[in-house]
Amino acid sequence: MRAFSVCVTGVLALASLVSCSGQGTSEPTEDSGKIRHATAAVAFALDSPGAITHLPELVPAGATAKITSSSGGGRSTVTLEVSGLLADRHYGAHAHTKPCGLAATGSGPHFQHQKDPMSPSVDPAYANPQNEIWLDFTTDAQGRASATSTVDWEFTDEAHPASIVVHANHTATEPGKAGTAGDRAACVSVDF
Template identity: 55%
Template sequence: MVRPVVLVAVLLSAVLSGCGSDGGDTGGVGGGAGAGETTTNGTFAPYRDGAVAVSYDPALVPEGATAAITVTETDAGTTVTLVVAGLHKARAYGAHLHTKPCGAAPTDAGPHLQHRPDPAAAASPPSVDPSYANPANEVWLDFTTDGSGAARSGATLDWTFDPAPRSLVIHADTTKTAPGVAGTAGARAACLSLPG
């Protein structure tokens, strides 16, 4: 009887040790309140079918640059952490969570994920009203790289994802806040798909 118990314990340990993060190019994100912690990693390259991390502008996000996003959800809210490496040194970028996975075109990732959707943006996207396009209602992860091209940024929200974001988009510029341009951050330079 000892052998089956040991085998079950070993199998359970192996399954549990794989939960929460993934050292490869995929991972899980989302799942509602109290879902725990998940990490998604990717290495940017030109688009191909099934790509997790896509560079649309290699002059801004070089092939081989990396990104890792960790989402921690509790009943009280959500913390999102972004770590990037291999980008241009001492350069500012915008970054947001979007509603759709990355695709062949930069616009395939859809609009920003919003906790309270902007009703005006449904007919005329994107949302540029600062009442909705703001860091409390969206997930803004703007960053400035250091002397090695690496950076870390984060956001803490008092809400959880429902539905879950499907991508992280890195933009050419930092995020604007003025009416009529709020939430915009220039061209979409790269995209990291997040599992739904």
């Protein structure tokens, strides 16, 4: 049985909400010709590749996320808002190259503006918050948090992320571990 999917603009709905990917839009601007917008509002489920929890002990089924993105004019900004997670806990979160899959690794590596020739990328020259979208957060006593990343480059039709992955830990920055943040706890597909 497939999960029921609903998209809501401007409101984070909770009833049977599973995935809202595919909400990318573009509009003309004076600066660069296009501004790309994306919005996804989801509730995580155990078996929905569009908004899946891989570790329900860290991201319970039914926890919610809202992702908004705007890219154009030489900049990109992505905001992640979550609720229903564990209280007072550190999480990592990054933009990834592929949509979510049922397997935790299905979302591919981190999306990088300048791609590291080595994989996995753990070199701080590439795995850093200026070259990737990092959205690390710490939840409050109610399990809510938000994070925003702004970078000085744009998503394009040829090069844009396809998901946001929530990780078990904040992101490491030291050489040999840069960009790592523990297990992939949950994933949201987003049409950036």
